[in-house]
Amino acid sequence: MTQKQGKPSTVHVDIRKLKRKPESNFPSFSREKIEALIEEAVVDAYGDDEQTGGFITMIEEHLALPFTVSILGIEAVVEKVDMTRDGGIVAVCRHDGVKQRIEILDLPLPKPAPAGAEWIAAYSHWRRGF
DSSP states (O other): OOOTTTTEEEOOOGGSOOOOOOOOSOOOOOOOHHHHHHHHTTTTHHHHHHHHHHHHHHHHHSSSSSSEEETTEEEEEEEEEOOTTTEEEEEEEETTTEEEEEEGGGOOOSOOOOTHHHHHHHHHHHHHOO
């Protein structure tokens, strides 16, 4: 409440007009779609390591590679995805003959996102414990 000439008044804010900071740079998918993708990736997998393996398999099979991304203002090409020794999923990026592995969830996807990006979104939801 605010005060104007001794009388209380209410400030009305239309929350639909407030800009919400996006949680990720992934395209938007319905909860049902994400849950179905997660179920498909982790079916018959036990433990986090096997389930992560399910996601990398789905990402490798469905993500349209190569595609270009902008990382810190530099154009790079995502050539493939890979697993780290500690069980993370990374994108292998190349620029001028130099390769760099970037955590797939930190990868700034282009707009429009490449086909198969829904698998990265599903992996992100799974990692957060959807």
